[in-house]
Amino acid sequence: MISFRRLAKTTITGTILLFGTLSVNAQDGKTLFQTNCASCHAVHKKLTGPALAGVEDRWPDKTKLHAWVHNPAGFAKTDAYAAGLIKEYAPTLMTGFPQLSEKDIDAIVDYIKTVPDPSKAGPAAGPVAEKGEESDNSLLFGILTLILAVVALTLLQVNANLKKLADEKEGHGGVEPVPFWRNKSYIAMITIVLFVIGGYLTAKGAMALGRSKDYEPTQPIFYSHKVHAGINQINCQYCHIGVYQGKQATIPSVNICMNCHAAITEYNGEKLYNAEGEEVNGTAEIQKLHKYAGFETSKTWANWDPSNAKPVEWVRIHNLPDHVYFNHSQHVKAGQVACQTCHGEIQKMDEVKQFADLSMGWCINCHRETKVQFKDNGFYSIYEKYHEDLKNGKIDSAKGITVEKIGGTECQKCHY
Incomplete structure (x- = not known):
């Protein structure tokens, strides 16, 4: 058995x-x-x-x-x-x-x-609500803690009153209880609770300074990543040309947009909605781009004068502190990190928002878990010990070498 x-x-x-x-x-x-x-x-x-x-x-x-x-x-x-x-x-x-x-x-x-295969699919199902992000339960825990504290104080008061009644019934002379607001034990306990709660909220607020998770500003042109990267499957590197070669991914210039929108002057796709749920006129947004580009739809591509163009004043969303070093090419090209790892499911977003808090802890946890292409990679030849351990089976090849093992959590890797 x-x-x-x-x-x-x-x-x-x-x-x-x-x-x-x-x-x-x-x-x-x-x-x-x-x-x-x-x-x-x-x-x-x-x-x-x-x-x-x-x-x-x-x-x-x-x-x-x-x-x-x-x-x-x-x-x-x-x-x-x-x-x-x-x-x-x-x-x-x-x-x-x-x-x-x-x-x-x-x-x-x-x-x-x-x-x-969409051509073999049955009737389209009704809209399904997407699962939202996990909410912050700090407020709920705070309220429960306060309720439990009130219950504890009430039970202590009830216990004192019952003890007083029992002493009076047995004929013992009871000591007159000290009023609640003058009881040193209660005052000390309340002071400690307030000190702990205040310290926690202060520390949490201080750590959150400068972080912008879920930041979703209104842009001068409503640009839908869902339409471009999702529905039309335009590769991220077509617009963000620096992501493989440089520190910055770069924001596409107007002429890159006009490579398509000199010919595409109207929007005929599914309805667009902004963060407030208001419908957006896609054709009007394309006309805004034409205005920035100095392009008139009544004229042909050959008559377009790019010297009349001016840059679109996009509002920056992702921004790290000045003392933090981050290189896109090192992560995307050398580390083979997908865009969605840091930016979320960008191909499903209309108005882009900051997906992660980009805190030091978030980055370090990624470095502790992310494997690098270590085997047969000459760039990492200086780590001879790890190469030998992999060959001898001392390191599980399935777990591999993480970024942390090659110095990825050392302070100077990210801080000047």
Whole structure:
């Protein structure tokens, strides 16, 4: 019986771990797809490149698929099918992604298989309320603490009165009780409680100084990331061109916007709403952009004079203190951190807000948990001990080397 129970427990645990792993891989595949593929590919729709649904059937040999993703131009010289793809979609040539591992590519393929085909979907379901962010329960805990304190004081007073009645019944001469407002024990207890509550609120308020979580300012032009990055699947790097090369991600200039909106002069998509729930006229917002660009829709692209353009005065949302150093390229390119990790599900936002508090604790926790691509990486050759420990099995390869182990929580890494 014991062996049977142990076998059943092992089987159930293994099943849970398997489904948990598949869920994590699907989520990783979704992030990798949105970061690397979505600018040119859709799952069930042909864009700049072919639709990716059924890609596994078109590439039955995964080794060839991996080679194609890593170096399309080079692999096409040795494979007829790859050469045909380049010819079909010429002059556009797929960018190679040598930074993606074979596991990353497999995760993307697994995610593609989970995306349902909208043409085969049934009737659209009614709107489903999105799960909101976890609320701050500090106020609730404070009220409960106050109620419990009042109950405790009341019970103490009741106990004193009952003791007095018992002494009078037994004929003992009771001492006249000290009034509540003159009782030194009560006064001391209230003072300590107020000191603790006041200290907690003061410390919490001081730590929150300069943080702007959920900050959502009104911008001069209503720009919907949901429409651009979500529905139209424009890659983040198309607009934020510095995210791979520099410290700043950079705000796109007007001419980048006009690459599309010189031709797209009207908005015909789903209804837009601002943070107050008011409907936004998308076409009017595009006209605001044209005004900043000095572009008149009555004229053609050839007659547009960019010298009349002026920059859009966007309101900055994410801002770190001056004594904090943060480099986008180090995180996005070297660390392979997805945009959504720090900015939230940006592809689902209309008006952008600050997703995380960007506190020191938040950053350090990420450095403690985030694995780096350590194995066979010459950049980290100075950490010879970790390389040897990985080879000898002293470090679990599944857990890997975190940012913290290579100095990612040292003060001088982020502070000047």
